[in-house]
Amino acid sequence: MLNQANCSTNSDSLFSDQWHLENTGQTSGTSGEDANVSNLWNTGNCGTGVSIAIVSDGLDIDHEDLANNVERGKSHNYSNGGTDPGTAGTGLGTAMAGIIAAEPNNKGGRGVSPYAKLRGFNVSQNRSTTNDADAMIRGLSEVSVYANGWSEPEFSGKFQDSTSEWRSAIDSGLSLGRNGLGALYFFGSGDGDTVSSFSGIDNSNLNGYTNYHGVMAICGVGHDGVRASFSEQGANLLVCGHSKGNGDIGIRTTDTTGAGGYNNGSSGSDYSDSNYTKLATGTGTAVAEVAGVTAMMLYANPNLSWRDVRMILARTARKNNSGDSDWTTNGAGLNINHKYGFGVVDANAAVNLARNWISLATQKTFQTSTSTVSATVTDGNATGVTNSIVVSGSGISTIESVDVNVTFSHNYYRDLDITLTSPSGTQSILLSRGSDGICVNIAVASPTIEANGNCPFIGTWRFGVLRTMGESADGTWSLRLRDQGVRGTANGTFTSWSMKLYGY
Numbered sequence: 001m002l003n004q005a006n007c008s009t010n011s012d013s014l015f016s017d018q019w020h021l022e023n024t025g026q027t028s029g030t031s032g033e034d035a036n037v038s039n040l041w042n043t044g045n046c047g048t049g050v051s052i053a054i055v056s057d058g059l060d061i062d063h064e065d066l067a068n069n070v071e072r073g074k075s076h077n078y079s080n081g082g083t084d085p086g087t088a089g090t091g092l093g094t095a096m097a098g099i100i101a102a103e104p105n106n107k108g109g110r111g112v113s114p115y116a117k118l119r120g121f122n123v124s125q126n127r128s129t130t131n132d133a134d135a136m137i138r139g140l141s142e143v144s145v146y147a148n149g150w151s152e153p154e155f156s157g158k159f160q161d162s163t164s165e166w167r168s169a170i171d172s173g174l175s176l177g178r179n180g181l182g183a184l185y186f187f188g189s190g191d192g193d194t195v196s197s198f199s200g201i202d203n204s205n206l207n208g209y210t211n212y213h214g215v216m217a218i219c220g221v222g223h224d225g226v227r228a229s230f231s232e233q234g235a236n237l238l239v240c241g242h243s244k245g246n247g248d249i250g251i252r253t254t255d256t257t258g259a260g261g262y263n264n265g266s267s268g269s270d271y272s273d274s275n276y277t278k279l280a281t282g283t284g285t286a287v288a289e290v291a292g293v294t295a296m297m298l299y300a301n302p303n304l305s306w307r308d309v310r311m312i313l314a315r316t317a318r319k320n321n322s323g324d325s326d327w328t329t330n331g332a333g334l335n336i337n338h339k340y341g342f343g344v345v346d347a348n349a350a351v352n353l354a355r356n357w358i359s360l361a362t363q364k365t366f367q368t369s370t371s372t373v374s375a376t377v378t379d380g381n382a383t384g385v386t387n388s389i390v391v392s393g394s395g396i397s398t399i400e401s402v403d404v405n406v407t408f409s410h411n412y413y414r415d416l417d418i419t420l421t422s423p424s425g426t427q428s429i430l431l432s433r434g435s436d437g438i439c440v441n442i443a444v445a446s447p448t449i450e451a452n453g454n455c456p457f458i459g460t461w462r463f464g465v466l467r468t469m470g471e472s473a474d475g476t477w478s479l480r481l482r483d484q485g486v487r488g489t490a491n492g493t494f495t496s497w498s499m500k501l502y503g504y
Contacts, residue, residue: 007046007104007114014109014276017252019223020242020289021112027249029223035242035289037112037347040296045351047101047113047295051142054096055135056149056284057089059120064275065102065254066118074119076138078126085120091261092149093120095280098254099288100147108276109252112292112347124150129163136169136185140177144298145184147291149284159461162208170214174306182306186291188283189219190232204234205430211236211464213401213502216310219341220286223249225320227339231283235428236464237341238310239317241286244279251280293347297354307360307400314469316350317343331424332470338429341466361504366394366473370498377410377481377492384482385494396473396503402465403500404430408481409458410492417482422468423475430463473501
């Protein structure tokens with residue numbers, strides 16, 4: 001292991017405010033609803049030396065609590081080609097940096113992995129097909145973790161696919177990163193509620209970035225362990241980190257030096273020192289927390305592959321908000337929830353399991369044949385249309401993830417309910433809008449409900465599923481499409497479907 005600077009002592013002036021690191025109920029939240037990191041610091045794990053790229057809107061590389069952990073000359077500015085990513089935008093990148101690796105015993109608070117290394121890629125300041133892909137593999141020979149705070153389809157309510165170039169970059173990172181162990185890609189599940197009237201309309205599986213098999217989609221919970229209102233649900237979620245939730249309680253972290261970022265000095269509820277903020281929000285902050293935990297895992301066991309990390313996070317996640325009605329267990333005995341994935345990240349449990357982890361066997365994939373259905377999905381019919389695919393001889397006894405490719409059409413797809421049932425009986429809701437009946441038009445400056453309630457989809461969409469992790473692939477899988485009849489009287493068509501299973 002690397003020589004370790006001491007992070008067990010704690011003289012950080014703002015640490016007592018950092019409820020996401022140690023929640024004692026100081027913000028009237030739930031005591032213990034935190035990342036569970038303190039014991040790891042006491043045993044000498046500070047994530048030392050693990051390189052993390054923050055892919056967002058910028059990074060204040062000279063911030064007093066970050067500068068010593070920034071890898072000089074390793075950042076990239078996609079606007080001017082320089083090595084200073086700047087501080088334009090919301091300040092999310094700088095906030096994420098503080099959550100991950102603010103230096104301990106320095107000026108303000110501390111990060112989850114206080115001696116991890118940081119670099120920033122400000123791709124959200126100059127989005128393009130080329131830049132999006134480049135940001136996934138820039139510094140690949142050195143970067144272990146890519147913590148992404150971009151691509152959330154705000155107000156979308158629509159399918160937003162990723163590009164083939166971006167997917168190829170992710171695939172390259174998984175195969176070549178970390179000397180073949182694979183780079184780790186974390187994305188927020190999506191921020192679907194930046195306007196209260198649009199609360200809860202989005203699903204993370206509508207985003208071709210967050211539902212890609214090589215990406216780990218991270219949801220957000222507040223200081224009480226309850227889903228943050230903007231955190232998108234989905235069958236593709238892995239685990240949750242902490243973010244701004246109920247009671248308007250945000251994450252305490254670093255902010256852009258001076259008047260930029262979250263703390264511009266205009267809010268009486270924020271710190272008087274504008275280099276820090278109490279108001280950091282969004283699933284990007286949850287991503288940062290999980291990325292910091294992952295640095296501790298890699299410090300404890302540098303031989304973990306990206307697949308190992310994903311499996312460990314799922315197996316060690318803590319069941320939060322236990323009264324939520326969506327909690328169930330899958331065929332492998334793992335807790336699952338469409339709001340929370342496998343639960344909230346638990347650093348202590350994850351690192352303890354990681355220390356002596358036996359690497360997963362070589363991954364196998366199994367592509368099913370396409371099942372042609374060509375059936376009408378009748379408006380308002382509660383039975384819907386169900387079709388089955390029998391998988392045999394896959395060689396996969398332990399599923400890691402599943403891609404479900406569905407070809408369908410509907411004039412108002414938000415009336416559709418699409419549910420996958422595995423051979424073990426685990427149900428995964430791939431699409432369900434219920435009674436909200438909203439489709440948002442993002443072609444205008446301000447989000448508006450589309451005229452005539454139309455929200456059409458014609459084509460094929462890939463849905464990502466993690467909820468069947470640990471189950472066997474062989475057996476009968478079924479997919480049901482039904483129209484809930486909330487808006488309009490149009491029928492739909494279930495044309496065909498297939499699956500690609502990943503596991504060992």
